[in-house]
Amino acid sequence: MDLKQVFGTILTVLGIIILIVAVIGIISNGTTIMGLTMGVWQATIVSVLGLIFFLTGISLIKNTSSPR
8 A cells, every 4th residue: 555545544534533523522512421521613623624634535545546
């Protein structure tokens, strides 16, 4: 695997984890879950960050050609 594909995979997985945390924060609506207290606006900002990581990782994986 190319270094760009590895980095893209790491970014994609990190983006998925961040998006899951953001969804938990939005659903909890300010209550403490897993030691995390997050309001709706804070969870929205975290979800935008996770979406950026996820889309960047996907584009790195997609645009990198593998040698055959």
